[in-house]
Amino acid sequence: MRQLYKTIFYGFFITSLVFITAGCGIMGWLKGNEEAEVPEINPDPAYEVVDPVIRSGHFIRIGVTAAGKSEVSEVPREVSAKGEILMPYIGTVKCEGMTLQELQSKLEELYSQYIHDPQASVSFIYSPDGGGLSPWGTVLVMGEVARKGPVNIPPTRDLTVMKAIQMAGGTTSVAALSRVYVTRKVSETERKRIEVNLQTIGKHGDISKDITLLPDDVVFVPESIM
Incomplete structure (x- = not known):
């Protein structure tokens, strides 16, 4: 055998x-x-083994909820050449060089100015055959x-x-x-x-x-x- x-x-x-x-x-x-x-x-x-950091060209799925209600829909967002993402209410957010956890904390801090107790979810969007850049x-x-x-x-x-x-x-x-x-x-x-x-x-x-x-x-x- x-x-x-x-x-x-x-x-x-x-x-x-x-x-x-x-x-x-x-x-x-x-x-x-x-x-x-x-x-x-x-x-x-x-x-x-370290957590990957966000770079220009990465795609990230981001959503924000509060009290079980969706405040920002989970949609793909591309990191711009300047290392930024564009978010509703708070505008551009610099995220290049951050880990997903760091970006999550930053978004929750920024959205707390508009939403009570926001909970952000952040994840990479990547497919080996999709032609994107691997984090x-x-x-x-x-x-x-x-x-x-x-x-x-x-x-x-x-x-x-x-x-x-x-x-x-x-x-x-x-x-x-x-x-x-x-x-x-x-x-x-x-x-x-x-x-x-x-x-x-x-x-x-x-x-x-x-x-x-x-x-x-x-x-x-x-x-x-x-």
Whole structure:
């Protein structure tokens, strides 16, 4: 049974990743040192999970009630380029850089001037396929993939290298799945590179070896050397 699982998993993985051919544009600064020795670092380091903050371009659903009655209807509101939202009665509210809880408290304080004991509800509106900006960040997928560019991190924050490549349309027919690289920012002046062997992961069905990506990671799929 275990062998059957491995066979099915590997077949699905290879089929979904290698059937698309894409353009050849590659970021030189990533590719230039493909053959360099990759430092051994923890592929999934512990990091502090923090609440996402509101940014320009995010969509937020906001409603305000008082005594069980709706005072402000829950409708989607886009954060403007200035980091503001427009609300009934109180006008524009600066919210960029705030967490949802902070914005909720601010709205309740502002609406308390007009409504007795207001209760605000605030939530992000986000769909992975909706083309919007993820409040949980993005990763950049480059190299031999069908659609180079940013990939949104879902609310579950469980985006792996394999999933990111699939969301980028899969790999091209010349992709080197045995040496996919993840470049991760460690500090303002330091970046480390992690090598991921997706070929081995697929072959043995060991998805625990797939790395969970962090915001601003760069995934690079090099070309196979014939």
